Amino acid sequence: MEEKFNALCIRSVSYKDNDKMLTLFSLEKGIVDCILRGVKKPNAKLRFAGELFCFAEYVVAEKNGRRTVIEANEIDNFYEIRLDIDKYYAATAIIEYVRTFALKGESYYELFLNTLNGLKAIQNGAYLPQLVLVKYYMEGLKLAGYGISYSACEDCGVIIENRVFFDFNSCVFKCADCADYSCTEMRIGTYKLLSLLDKIELSNLKNMDKSTYSPTFDQLDTVKYALKFFDFFIKDKVEVQIKSNQALLV
Numbered sequence: 113m114e115e116k117f118n119a120l121c122i123r124s125v126s127y128k129d130n131d132k133m134l135t136l137f138s139l140e141k142g143i144v145d146c147i148l149r150g151v152k153k154p155n156a157k158l159r160f161a162g163e164l165f166c167f168a169e170y171v172v173a174e175k176n177g178r179r180t181v182i183e184a185n186e187i188d189n190f191y192e193i194r195l196d197i198d199k200y201y202a203a204t205a206i207i208e209y210v211r212t213f214a215l216k217g218e219s220y221y222e223l224f225l226n227t228l229n230g231l232k233a234i235q236n237g238a239y240l241p242q243l244v245l246v247k248y249y250m251e252g253l254k255l256a257g258y259g260i261s262y263s264a265c266e267d268c269g270v271i272i273e274n275r276v277f278f279d280f281n282s283c284v285f286k287c288a289d290c291a292d293y294s295c296t297e298m299r300i301g302t303y304k305l306l307s308l309l310d311k312i313e314l315s316n317l318k319n320m321d322k323s324t325y326s327p328t329f330d331q332l333d334t335v336k337y338a339l340k341f342f343d344f345f346i347k348d349k350v351e352v353q354i355k356s357n358q359a360l361l362v
């Protein structure tokens with residue numbers, strides 16, 4: 113049986129002498145594992161298909177429950193991401209996120225589009241890689257059922273301007289008047305960054321014209337606090353540590 117997948121290569125490990133085991137994140141079926149044969153031989157035609165971040169149409173044959181890549185046509189690639197250490201870790205964080213959630217998520221279509229948009233935005237480099245990652249988590253967690261409202265105090269509805277608190281149990285923001293002992297205070301700058309980021313589309317971050325959101329989105333310290341927030345949130349809610357986050361938080 114042959115199948116076609118529009119897929120991103122999210123893991124590639126050596127297997128036997130000349131082969132690679134790939135994990136693909138596909139539009140059609142989520143996570144797909146397959147073997148890429150003979151790829152380490154000189155002049156291997158499908159070498160590109162075994163590179164991390166390759167986005168291609170993979171044609172895969174299944175036999176005895178094992179899938180083998182028999183053809184691949186490159187659609188796009190994100191290899192330039194490897195040339196910058198922050199871009200690289202932001203991209204590997206996205207891949208770690210996919211590995212964690214793609215098996216559990218219901219809508220692969222949106223997660224797939226988000227993943228491509230996120231990698232594109234990281235590659236284009238108009239915004240900090242950490243910022244793109246924060247927006248990716250924000251959208252990904254909504255898809256996974258952990259959406260957060262950033263618009264106002266959850267209890268009284270007031271627009272929060274000075275001190276802001278987050279309730280990790282109910283995943284809502286509160287003003288100083290409504291917060292109780294179970295809430296954690298957050299920097300107001302971080303909260304304002306998040307509420308602005310929540311209003312724009314992830315695909316907008318691919319845009320090279322950054323003037324609209326400067327300088328809010330360029331403040332590395334504030335962006336790092338926002339990333340720390342999601343790093344903690346994911347650990348707390350999903351009990352998963354995304355290792356690549358740590359390299360971006362130093």
Ligand SMILES: [Zn+2]
Pocket residue numbers: 265266267268269270286287288289290291
């Ligand atoms: Zn309130």
